[in-house]
Amino acid sequence: MHIGKRLLYLRKKNSLSLEQAAQGIVSSTHLSNIENGRFQPSDEILQLLAKKYNVPEKYLLAYDKKDPQIDQPLKEVLFFLITDKTAEAETRLKKVREKGFIPHLEQELEYNILHTCMLVKKNLPYEEELEKLNLLVSGDELEYPSYVHQCYAYLMEQISFRQGDFEKCYHYIQIFLKYNLPPSVYATIQFHLLIILFHLRKRILAVKQAEKGLKIFFQNHQWKFVTETYNILLAIYWTEEDYETALNYGKKALELAETFKFEDTKSRVYHNLGITYKSLKMYETAEEMLAKSIELHRKANQFPRNSLWSILDMFAEIDDKEKFAHWYQQVEPDDEEFFYLYVKMNPDKIGEYLDKLDKLAQKAEKDGRWDLAVEAYHLLSKYFYKNRKYKTAIRYYQKIICIHERDKKTLWKKIGFTVPLSFFAFAIPH
Template sequence: MYIGRRLAYLRRKRGFSQEGVAAGVVSRGHYSNIEAGRYRALNDILVSLADKLDVPANYLLQWESSSPVLEHYLIKLQYCLDNYEYKEAESFIQTITKEFTYINSLHQEIHFLLLESLFYIKIKDYHRAKGVIEKVQYLTDEGKMVPACLKYLFYYVTGAWFYVAGFYEKSLENFKTALEKASSKNSTARLYYNMALALYETYDRGKAAEYGKKALEIFINEHKWLHIIYIYLLLGVIHWDKREYSESEAYLHKALDLVKVYGNDELEGKVYHNLGLVYDSKHDKEKSIKYLILSVDKKLADNCESIIITYGVLAEVLISAGQITRAGEVVRAAREYAKSEEHFSMLMAIEAKIHYTRENWTKYEEIMERLITYYRESERWSDVKLLSEEYSEYLGNRYKYKDAFYYSRAALEAYRKLAEKGGGIR
């Protein structure tokens, strides 16, 4: 049956019908039975099919034969992914792709595809990850034919894919299935951490913290310091979100102490960013600005994509601290790193606040109307609701009652849209 899935994948990829690929080799009915796993094809038939499908004969003949060299590479690749060594992981993927254009062993091919898709998920290349995962799903018949020794990895990767795709409940289901098949403390801890991330996204902050602490306990006992930094960071975010600022501050400083020892600019930038948020919530603007500037510096050194978000938060804090000129300078610096409409709209919203503070009413109104129009066209109803309510109140205070009514209606429309999608006030 396994070879049938490979044949079906190759046939569809080459654009053949069953009748087309079978012509001159076997009857269409016999071929259909081979694909479905009802008959085991003779070697001479597989050789002829390989020729038709333009693949080496051994790719169909030796699908049960493993390569010790490839197995060694796969173990190394797994290690690199488990320990955030992505440059080394990429090097192994390139080596495997070059040396094994066709991986004869179906077991090893599925193993490699799972690790390759996990690599693309981790480096946020979701387009390539999607293509690889679709191949895995096809070869394994949606997971029904995964070899027993790969079931943990299959459900782990599938859970990770559903997480980045925003399907958090499905992500949790797959992580829970993987947990049943985990064979080591490290595997269990990684799943606890991933489950904490998914639970956080489902607004179950209490359980997210619970699973985060379970992972933390194991990783501390195993001396996995880089993993511990990530968990401290997550727990800091969870407690900040719960408005437990002292607990958040404590976890983030623990993360900072470790990250300085192990030297990781990206992680250090994230810790500084979140400390900036914590101190802003504690109304310590001086410390908030200090840590956000440190975050910007680290993210500049690491060429980190999220620098635009830190610039935005820094500008907001500067505005609330009354440092309007500095906020304007930060927005101007941030424009260089804006890569999407979402980024530009975020900076426009900050510019609107700067103009409001300076009482540049014409400019403020122009930007607000452009922003609300953009958010409505993009169906970003939370943003429409928030900005329309703010702008309607402003217009009412300026005695522009007709316009105020129009934007209050826009806010109401957004509220209804959110309610329809189950996205009302939480």
């Protein structure tokens, strides 16, 4: 690492060209060489640049002097972020920031990476901070001190996860696992790896990872991870249509969730059990499970989108208008996605909502909601085929074919099934 990257960042932050920044100090060529790490600037040059960039001289002159007072707090932040103790992480970052400028290059980089990571964890906008980091960090350069690179690998893994790029996520988590990790962090990352393998459709590897993880979680009495792992195994075996094994894991997950009062997990398990019973055409039991999931979401002041969608979709499929009407009362009036289910339940009214249904399908396709897009396009194609508008029907069928081709290379999104996306905080939408 060299001071040039910081100088490059400061120049761009001040919207100065090389010529403008170098004027009266050095030649633009010399400044370019400094920024690229080819030349080491003198203290005099750094003092003049500090004045031009309106930063304290110490910020540039003391770039290789660590501040021992902030070293330990920075080392603790990553642990708190990984173990989902965001408040503690935020407190320590605030204390570091209160000291003002961080002269030491590595420490400033650690702070910037960890701060960006915290924004990602809190689902806050992070793009501006990431753009700043990209000026200070050169991708996967492994010459960084281990903690800096460890923080960066975790950040990129989190961003990739949020963006749904699970291949890249898998890449970064493998880098992260090369480091010597505390037991609680190691367990958390092992669980996260299981979720990634699930999304990558690597069923055999996911099952093996679950077995490995369960040994670790049992040894450390990490019952939350055990419960969530059982829930993921329920999802895995459901996709394989091995419903007996799926239900077995679901019941284990439910027992633990009830024992330890993991209400958030319990709502997901009830949901997944409901989907499984729905697949078995045990509709009364499916409704009972999904209703319990909905109730738990309501108690937590959360809109039960996944479970409500699944229960309505089930009654639309079996054409139970009475049950559908009962549950549809819980839908918010302006919710466009649930409108699709209303049309599915009332196919005779499709003609009244063609434009609205088309817009919904396009939005679902744009958002990567392949199942919803396909089903909406399918309703439209059937309508136009029935009304002998064959060219329009073919156009919608072509859209469906394109989505199926694209879906071979995209992440797995089964409508209705939920597993945690990141340390129990998220679930797959529908």
